[in-house]
Amino acid sequence: MSQSPQPIVQVDIISDVMCPWCIVGFKQLEIALSQTGVGARVRWHPFELNPEMAPEGENLAAHIQRKYGSSSDQSAAARARLAEIGTSLGFRFAFDAESRIVNSFSAHRLLDYAATQGVQHPLKLALFAAHFTDQRDLSDESVLLDVAAEVGLDRASAQTALHCEAHANAVRAQERVWAENGISGVPTMIFGETYVVTGAQSPQVYAQVLQQALTACSSAAVD
Numbered sequence: 001m002s003q004s005p006q007p008i009v010q011v012d013i014i015s016d017v018m019c020p021w022c023i024v025g026f027k028q029l030e031i032a033l034s035q036t037g038v039g040a041r042v043r044w045h046p047f048e049l050n051p052e053m054a055p056e057g058e059n060l061a062a063h064i065q066r067k068y069g070s071s072s073d074q075s076a077a078a079r080a081r082l083a084e085i086g087t088s089l090g091f092r093f094a095f096d097a098e099s100r101i102v103n104s105f106s107a108h109r110l111l112d113y114a115a116t117q118g119v120q121h122p123l124k125l126a127l128f129a130a131h132f133t134d135q136r137d138l139s140d141e142s143v144l145l146d147v148a149a150e151v152g153l154d155r156a157s158a159q160t161a162l163h164c165e166a167h168a169n170a171v172r173a174q175e176r177v178w179a180e181n182g183i184s185g186v187p188t189m190i191f192g193e194t195y196v197v198t199g200a201q202s203p204q205v206y207a208q209v210l211q212q213a214l215t216a217c218s219s220a221a222v223d
């Protein structure tokens with residue numbers, strides 16, 4: 001007897017590789033997908049938390065204290081809590097006193113190119129790991145090219161893409177679209193092009209929204 005095909009939901013994720021809650025949210029989504037038996041067709045979309053960030057970046061602790069007005073102790077406690085959450089989800093945040101946040105525009109350009117090559121999703125996950133686990137500088141072109149090669153992209157073609165205005169313009173255009181549609185924080189996930197969920201949520205929340213999207217899709221198919 002043939003098995004019914006696995007139901008698939010389109011999930012669009014607006015995200016910045018500098019955002020720790022984006023990888024937390026995705027790992028929570030993975031749990032929901034496993035629990036529900038639903039598959040996801042994931043598309044990542046660009047968002048820059050700090051579009052004016054200088055190329056050399058900024059110390060992470062200092063950045064958090066400056067941007068959010070938190071104390072040194074509050075900043076350290078927040079990073080420790082994130083590390084605990086990451087461990088529970090199978091992702092390692094390796095924060096230390098030298099951790100930095102950097103300009104992510106080039107990473108988004110590379111992701112735009114990777115989408116044309118069918119490897120955007122593995123590249124996005126590899127960039128999260130490179131930044132948060134391995135403390136690699138994602139504003140450094142050579143680092144970006146190394147990560148690109150690790151997921152199977154041709155290094156020379158990836159380098160060309162990083163200097164291609166078409167990819168830069170595509171990223172800016174996508175960012176404008178999301179801003180014009182009221183997206184002001186990440187992660188933001190859109191399920192079935194209809195249901196919008198902001199912030200990193202629990203697997204239970206994502207499971208409920210996945211079911212909603214499936215139900216809406218089934219109803220539309222019947223109509």
